[in-house]
Amino acid sequence: MVVDEFVSAIHPTWFIFLSRSEVRVSAEQSNDFKETVRASTDIVGLIGETVRLNSVRGGREFVGLCPFHDDHNPSMRVYPDQQSFRCWVCNMGGDCFTFVMESEHVEFRDALEILAQRANVPIPARSQQRPGQPGLDKAKLLEALLWAQGVFQQTLKSVPAAEPARRYLAQRGFTQETIEQFRLGFAPDEWSKLLDQARGRFTPQQLLSVGLVRERENGSGHYDYFRDRVMFPIHNERGQPVGFGGRVLPGADASFGKYFNSNENAVFHKSRLVYALNQAREAMKATNTVVVTEGYTDCITLHQAGLRNVVATLGTALTEMQVTTIKRFAQRVVLVYDGDDAGQSASERAVSRFLAQDVDLRILTLPAGEDPADFVTQHGPERMQQMIHDAPEAFDFVFNMSRNRHGLQTVDGRQRILGDVVSLLAGVPRLAKNVREDLLLHRTAERLNLSEEVVREQYRQARQGTPQRNVQSVNTTHRVDRPETPASVMRILQGQPTRDDRFECDLLECLISAPEWITRVRQEIGTADFTNPSLRTIAESCFDIDELGEETLAFGQLLSALDGNEPAKRLAVWIGAQASTKQIEYKLREAEATNTESNTTDDCPLLLRRSLENFKWRREEQSHQRRVLELSEQCEGSRSLDDETEKLLRQFSDFHQKRASKKATG
Numbered sequence: 150m151v152v153d154e155f156v157s158a159i160h161p162t163w164f165i166f167l168s169r170s171e172v173r174v175s176a177e178q179s180n181d182f183k184e185t186v187r188a189s190t191d192i193v194g195l196i197g198e199t200v201r202l203n204s205v206r207g208g209r210e211f212v213g214l215c216p217f218h219d220d221h222n223p224s225m226r227v228y229p230d231q232q233s234f235r236c237w238v239c240n241m242g243g244d245c246f247t248f249v250m251e252s253e254h255v256e257f258r259d260a261l262e263i264l265a266q267r268a269n270v271p272i273p274a275r276s277q278q279r280p281g282q283p284g285l286d287k288a289k290l291l292e293a294l295l296w297a298q299g300v301f302q303q304t305l306k307s308v309p310a311a312e313p314a315r316r317y318l319a320q321r322g323f324t325q326e327t328i329e330q331f332r333l334g335f336a337p338d339e340w341s342k343l344l345d346q347a348r349g350r351f352t353p354q355q356l357l358s359v360g361l362v363r364e365r366e367n368g369s370g371h372y373d374y375f376r377d378r379v380m381f382p383i384h385n386e387r388g389q390p391v392g393f394g395g396r397v398l399p400g401a402d403a404s405f406g407k408y409f410n411s412n413e414n415a416v417f418h419k420s421r422l423v424y425a426l427n428q429a430r431e432a433m434k435a436t437n438t439v440v441v442t443e444g445y446t447d448c449i450t451l452h453q454a455g456l457r458n459v460v461a462t463l464g465t466a467l468t469e470m471q472v473t474t475i476k477r478f479a480q481r482v483v484l485v486y487d488g489d490d491a492g493q494s495a496s497e498r499a500v501s502r503f504l505a506q507d508v509d510l511r512i513l514t515l516p517a518g519e520d521p522a523d524f525v526t527q528h529g530p531e532r533m534q535q536m537i538h539d540a541p542e543a544f545d546f547v548f549n550m551s552r553n554r555h556g557l558q559t560v561d562g563r564q565r566i567l568g569d570v571v572s573l574l575a576g577v578p579r580l581a582k583n584v585r586e587d588l589l590l591h592r593t594a595e596r597l598n599l600s601e602e603v604v605r606e607q608y609r610q611a612r613q614g615t616p617q618r619n620v621q622s623v624n625t626t627h628r629v630d631r632p633e634t635p636a637s638v639m640r641i642l643q644g645q646p647t648r649d650d651r652f653e654c655d656l657l658e659c660l661i662s663a664p665e666w667i668t669r670v671r672q673e674i675g676t677a678d679f680t681n682p683s684l685r686t687i688a689e690s691c692f693d694i695d696e697l698g699e700e701t702l703a704f705g706q707l708l709s710a711l712d713g714n715e716p717a718k719r720l721a722v723w724i725g726a727q728a729s730t731k732q733i734e735y736k737l738r739e740a741e742a743t744n745t746e747s748n749t750t751d752d753c754p755l756l757l758r759r760s761l762e763n764f765k766w767r768r769e770e771q772s773h774q775r776r777v778l779e780l781s782e783q784c785e786g787s788r789s790l791d792d793e794t795e796k797l798l799r800q801f802s803d804f805h806q807k808r809a810s811k812k813a814t815g
């Protein structure tokens with residue numbers, strides 16, 4: 150995000166300057182107010198709420214992982230005597246106001262109000278509204294969310310229409326205490342209940358900007374976003390509600406999904422937030438372990454069973470930012486997955502994403518057909534605790550999966566396991582030249598009983614097919630070596646793409662221009678269909694962002710996902726520029742408008758459809774080539790044509806006919 154970059158690039162004293170100038174604008178009384186708030190805030194306590202702080206031996210200072218950069222060694226110092234903090238790596242620093250401004254991405258005035266609320270200092274009435282969007286400042290939005298949480302809670306408790314919701318929660322085994330603790334609530338099946346109740350307190354505009362209401366399509370007002378749903382408030386680290394997850398009741402209309410969350414907005418950042426972090430924080434610090442489940446109800450059930458260091462993702466795959474958030478409290482991260490196929494593949498993806506992260510990552514898969522809530526209910530918290538304790542390290546987990554598939558007994562099996570493992574490692578972001586790289590290669594050799602040279606050579610080859618991330622050189626630690634741009638990227642940038650490059654660039658142009666089609670495209674092709682490694686990386690990032698369920702992919706998001714992979718970034722920028730020169734977005738949207746009338750079976754714009762057909766065509770061509778190879782091998786073995794061979798020959802001739810007609814139509 151541009152603002153973040155700007156903020157981290159400027160010197161900390163700037164903030165003090167900025168805050169002072171803002172204060173001067175407001176009335177003198179607010180200076181007293183500010184000093185009262187400052188005096189009531191202890192910076193060690195404040196920062197300690199979001200960062201695990203340790204006291205520096207023999208002194209009064211504290212040290213912890215800096216939340217403002219990707220910190221691996223605690224480099225942020227907190228000075229209680231001066232009530233200030235400073236990071237010695239990214240140079241972020243200041244007082245309690247700076248800390249809140251930076252960590253919550255708010256302006257000074259909002260930071261002041263947040264700290265006032267925290268310290269129970271009454272907030273004086275505002276002398277003037279800020280120019281721009283009146284009343285849309287963050288403190289007011291947080292107030293609206295807190296109010297809505299209370300309304301939903303009250304509705305769950307007292308309204309007759311909430312009876313099915315109360316029954317549902319009771320069936321899940323939630324006690325009254327748990328329902329209170331997690332502030333669960335209910336939104337009734339009405340179109341403007343919340344809007345009506347908010348009248349006089351909050352404007353529809355304010356409710357809209359925190360995702361509680363939506364605009365009617367004909368522009369004639371608003372309607373409640375959450376209807377007939379059990380409400381799970383999602384809190385930030387300070388325990389303030391910043392968004393909601395709404396769960397449909399069993400038997401009700403689930404056409405909008407079993408769960409849905411507030412949309413991304415000024416206070417709700419899906420990819421950064423972790424559910425129940427405020428509840429789990431102390432236990433995480435105490436055990437240095439965090440357990441991550443995929444669902445809210447699993448997380449709550451585990452808390453109720455006495456496992457308090459449990460958090461959940463917001464119904465999406467774990468993100469790098471979430472890992473950065475949780476590793477400030479605990480080094481050991483145990484990801485819990487259901488024992489079904491979806492759970493297995495989700496866990497494999499998570500491993501490849503986080504193997505290079507500086508955390509002790511473990512994977513716990515439950516017996517087939519059981520989710521964490523079932524498990525703890527049936528086998529008890531001690532057994533669950535034991536499973537968490539025994540969860541294998543991420544690498545061993547992947548190794549064992551491959552071993553179970555191929556077997557260690559045969560040479561062929563070992564070869565395949567080696568192939569699986571090195572290709573996984575080659576794709577791990579930021580693993581190259583990381584200490585973990587050595588450790589993992591060593592361990593691979595050991596477990597396969599192979600020499601380390603063999604493993605390293607295979608790994609080297611696998612990496613050549615995968616784009617290199619920029620790496621810190623081992624010998625010259627002060628220099629950052631940028632790897633040369635690979636030929637597969639250069640030829641595209643220089644206007645000499647291969648046919649395959651062109652197919653792949655065409656499709657990416659569509660995805661970047663009209664990201665609303667990504668979900669659809671994902672159903673038809675996978676990232677493995679991309680042959681150019683850098684283009685595949687771009688596609689992976691697009692798919693990942695789409696999978697996270699953000700509204701739509703923004704180009705800036707894509708670039709930040711490609712951070713550290715300069716060639717892919719350059720390529721993405723190039724593709725974006727091509728797309729806008731070719732007016733791809735306009736062509737896709739125009740097509741969408743005309744398509745709806747002519748063709749009801751395929752709603753895909755023609756341009757995108759053609760691009761997808763190219764991929765499918767190529768897939769067919771590749772499988773054809775494999776068949777030809779099989780055929781020639783068979784012919785060499787036996788000299789007679791059996792049925793199978795005849796079938797292949799027939800397919801062969803079909804393929805040539807298709808190719809001829811394809812050429813004719815262009």
Ligand SMILES: [Zn+2]
Binds near residue numbers: 218220
């Ligand atoms: Zn820092």
